[in-house]
Amino acid sequence: MHDPPLDQPRVWLLAGTGDGPRLTRALLQRHCRVRVSVVTPAAAEAYRGLAVESMAIGALGGVEGIAEELKRQATLRWVVDATHPFATKISHDLAEVCFAAQQPLLRFERPWEEGHAATHLLENGADLSTMALSGQRLLLAVGGRHLAAIADSARLAGGDLFARAMPTRLGLRSALAAGLPPDHLAVVRPLEGATPGQLERALCRRWGITAVVCRQSGGMTERLWRRIAEEQSLTLLLLRRPPSPSGVDTVVGEAAFLKRIDHG
Template sequence: MSAVLILGGTAEARALAAELHDAGRPVVSSLAGRVARPRLPAGEVRIGGFGGPDRLAAWLRDHEIAAVVDATHPFAARISASAAHAAPAAGVPLVRLERPGWTARPGDDWHRVATLDDAAATVARLGARRVFLTSGRQGLPAFAGLDAPWFLIRCVDPPDCALPPRSEVLLDRGPYGLDGERALLDRHAIDVLVTKDSGGDHTAPKLDAARERGIPVVVVDRPPRPGVPTVTTVAAAVEWLQ
C-alpha cells in the first residue's frame, strides 16, 4: 500500500498520523525542523525541507506517494505553496487540513493586522507599556525597534535574532490553561497581547484571559493560501483519504 505524506508539525498532523498508523496505513510525516525537540508523530518521520516544489514533486514520484495532506501551521505559507505546485505536477491528490481561525467574541478588543510589521506599529499606536508577545521567535525582529514597551516573549526555543531592548524570554510549550494565562497577565501587568491567528484550542486561553482583563489584542491575520481542497478536522481528512 502506498504511503500518505503528511506535511506536519501541528497537533492535527500528529492526530492524523496516529489514526492512519493505527489503521495500518503507511504514513510519512515531514517536519520543517525549526523546533529543537519536536513532538514526533506515529509512523515514519523525515525532518527538513524538500528544496522547493520541483524537488518535492520528484520526491513524491520517487516514493510513490498516494496522497498528500498539508497539515502545516496556518502561517507556514512557503511549504503550502510548494505543495500546491508539486502535488499536481506529480499527479498526487492534495488536501489542506487547517484548523479554523479565531473569531472575536463579545467583550474582545481586537486589532486585526496583515503583517508582523503592522502589529509592531499597532503596539506603538496603542501606547502599550507591557506587551505579551506570542507570535513566534521568527517574527521577533519586527519588534526589535520598539524601545518604549517592555515585552514578555513566549516561544518554544531560545530566539537567535534581534529582540526588543526591554524584554524577557519565557520558554514554554502549549497547551496552556486559562488559570495559568490569567496569572501570567497579572504577574507581568500586561496591557497588550500580540498573537498570530493560529486558531485551535491549545493556545486560545490567552484570548479568554485578555477578554476578562479588558486587554487589547493585536491579531495578525493568516497569509493567503493556494486554492486547494481544504478540510478543518482530522475526521474529514480521513474521509477524504478513503
C-alpha cells in the same frame, strides 16, 4: 506485528505537533500507510508509538527537495499539508510540486476561532505601526521567526514591548534581534506537567500586560490567548491567517478532513 498489505493507500503527511499526531492516528485507523515529515527531532517525539511507515526529520529543501522526495516515494493517494497556517512557503512549494506532478494534494486547515469582544484583526505585522499604542504594554506572542519585524512595527506606534522566547538557538537569536530590554524578556520553556497557560498568565500579571499580539493560527495556542485575554481584560491583536495557496483542495477541521479521505 505484521506488515500492512501493500495495497493499502499511502499518504505523505507534513505536519507539526499540534494536529499531526491526531491526524496520523485517524489515518492509521483507516488502514493507510503513513509517511510523516516534521522539521525537528523534538516534533518527531510527538509521534512516538504510532505505527507510521516512515518518519522524515528536517527541512525539505524547497521546491527541488520536495520534487526529489516525491520521486523517491511509491504511488501516493494523498500528500497532506497540515503544516502551520503561517508556514506559507512550504504550502506554496508543495502546491507547485504537486500540481506539476499531478499528485493529489489535500490542505488541512484548523477551524476558525471566535470570541472576545476586544479583538482587532490585523492584515500583517506592519499594521501595528499605524495604531495608537502609546502607554500600552504589549506581549508579543508571535513566535521567534517574525518577532523582530513585529517588534519594530509596534515600537514605531509607541508600545512598551515584552516577549517570551524559547530557550533554543532560534528563540535566543530572535529575541536579541528584537532589541527588547532583558527585564522585558522571558527565556523559558513551560514546565512539563504544568497547567496549559500557567506561564503565560503569570507573565501577563507580572509585566502588567494590557494587550497581546498573536497569530490567528487556530488550535490550542490561539484558544489559550483568547481565554487569557478574556480573563485579564486584555486587548487581543490578531494577525490574520494567510489564505491557502490558490487551487489547492482545502478542508477545515478534522471531521471534514476525514470525510474527504474516506470518500476521495
